[in-house]
Amino acid sequence: MSDDPARLIEAALAVRLNAYAPYSHFLVGAAIEAEDGQIYAGCNVENVTFGLTRCAEQVAVARAVSEGARRFRRIAIATDADPPAVPCGMCRQVLVEFCEDLEILLVNTQGAIRRERLQALLPGAFRPADLLEREPRP
Ligand code: THU
Numbered sequence: 434m435s436d437d438p439a440r441l442i443e444a445a446l447a448v449r450l451n452a453y454a455p456y457s458h459f460l461v462g463a464a465i466e467a468e469d470g471q472i473y474a475g476c477n478v479e480n481v482t483f484g485l486t487r488c489a490e491q492v493a494v495a496r497a498v499s500e501g502a503r504r505f506r507r508i509a510i511a512t513d514a515d516p517p518a519v520p521c522g523m524c525r526q527v528l529v530e531f532c533e534d535l536e537i538l539l540v541n542t543q544g545a546i547r548r549e550r551l552q553a554l555l556p557g558a559f560r561p562a563d564l565l566e567r568e569p570r571p
Pocket residue numbers: 454457459461476477478479486487488489490519520521524
């Protein structure tokens with residue numbers, strides 16, 4: 434794999450244009466790179482009930498997992514916010530399900546790139562091991 438994130442960022446910016454966001458008008462694109470280099474992209478999909486809205490990151494992860502990918506190297510998240518927007522709390526928790534840590538590239542349409550780490554954005558997370566590695570109950 435190449436360390437150059439250009440392809441991943443391009444995928445996040447491209448899928449952002451498919452965002453269905455008639456209520457917020459806030460278009461988000463996310464592209465997550467699996468360990469084998471495969472890229473899975475998703476955009477936010479809003480709903481008139483608001484509460485059923487799905488964030489771009491969650492859609493990208495769902496697409497990846499549906500295709501059999503569960504181990505990831507990094508994710509790019511694209512908005513037009515300046516500075517680039519960070520993922521919401523729910524999305525951080527969705528990422529933690531599959532990644533102990535993850536590089537997060539926050540980008541915007543103006544070309545800014547901010548590098549973050551999942552561990553820094555969600556310290557002290559409730560993790561799969563917290564359930565799966567418990568002592569068996571008596
Ligand atoms: N949104 C995302 O797609 N990802 C986030 O991490 C934050 C918020 C979407 C949800 C909604 O469609 C719009 O941005 C405004 O909140």
